Amino acid sequence: GAGVSQSPSNKVTEKGKDVELRCDPISGHTALYWYRQSLGQGLEFLIYFQGNSAPDKSGLPSDRFSAERTGGSVSTLTIQRTQQEDSAVYLCASSLGGLNEQFFGPGTRLTVL
Amino acid sequence: SQQGEEDPQALSIQEGENATMNCSYKTSINNLQWYRQNSGRGLVHLILIRSNEREKHSGRLRVTLDTSKKSSSLLITASRAADTASYFCAPWGGGADGLTFGKGTHLIIQP
Numbered sequence: 235g236a237g238v239s240q241s242p243s244n245k246v247t248e249k250g251k252d253v254e255l256r257c258d259p260i261s262g263h264t265a266l267y268w269y270r271q272s273l274g275q276g277l278e279f280l281i282y283f284q285g286n287s288a289p290d291k292s293g294l295p296s297d298r299f300s301a302e303r304t305g306g307s308v309s310t311l312t313i314q315r316t317q318q319e320d321s322a323v324y325l326c327a328s329s330l331g332g333l334n335e336q337f338f339g340p341g342t343r344l345t346v347l
Numbered sequence: 348s349q350q351g352e353e354d355p356q357a358l359s360i361q362e363g364e365n366a367t368m369n370c371s372y373k374t375s376i377n378n379l380q381w382y383r384q385n386s387g388r389g390l391v392h393l394i395l396i397r398s399n400e401r402e403k404h405s406g407r408l409r410v411t412l413d414t415s416k417k418s419s420s421l422l423i424t425a426s427r428a429a430d431t432a433s434y435f436c437a438p439w440g441g442g443a444d445g446l447t448f449g450k451g452t453h454l455i456i457q458p
Contacts, residue, residue, distance in 0.1 A: 267445045276350070277390075277435075279445030293445070325390065327446075335380055336446060338390040 236260070238339035240326050246345045247316055255311045255342045259328030266309050267329075267336060268301055272322040283309060284331075316346045349374050350447040351419075351436035359455040366426050368452040370419040370436030377441040379412060379419050382448070385432045393421075393434075426456045 239258045268280040283289045283303040303309040327336040351370045381393040396403045396412045403410045409422040437446040
């Protein structure tokens with residue numbers, strides 16, 4: 235079956251522009267996670283959605299970051315007024331529920347010039 | 348979330364040999380997951396072991412968990428060139444918490 239998909243796969247933008255990243259989880263997975271992986275750094279957890287519940291946004295690095303999940307399925311991560319330090323690979327993962335293994339998408343490589 | 352620490356940081360072995368890597372963590376967990384990341388590719392889930400399990404097998408993979416020592420090990424038997432990758436452990440305490448990966452073990456399989 236289809237895995238987690240993310241789009242775009244690559245995004246180059248200018249500093250100050252807004253970007254929107256999309257994640258399609260595995261069908262039937264109720265939990266969805268966003269992470270980012272900067273060059274040479276480990277995985278940084280950003281936000282977690284469980285079903286239609288309101289997410290805990292405390293992991294988002296700044297108020298320029300926001301995420302939503304419509305209808306308990308597709309999720310978008312929006313970064314406003316991008317900065318160069320936002321450059322990273324943004325990964326999305328989904329799972330059947332919080333206690334289950336997470337399946338990662340291929341990521342979106344964001345480059346802010 | 349807590350971060351696991353993988354050891355060794357790098358491991359180079361001959362094809363066909365077994366590879367063992369270890370993971371230590373600090374606080375109690377619900378489960379511990381192992382992932383692999385090939386150069387330029389995404390993260391692939393390998394195996395999940397729950398806190399009430401001591402050992403789990405999946406193909407050529409064997410994972411152990413010792414909650415008293417807060418440690419886990421991943422054994423890859425009969426290694427292949429395609430096993431060359433970075434391996435990460437992710438101890439997970441539950442709740443609305445994501446995974447946190449450490450620097451991983453970079454495994455190189457020499458042909």
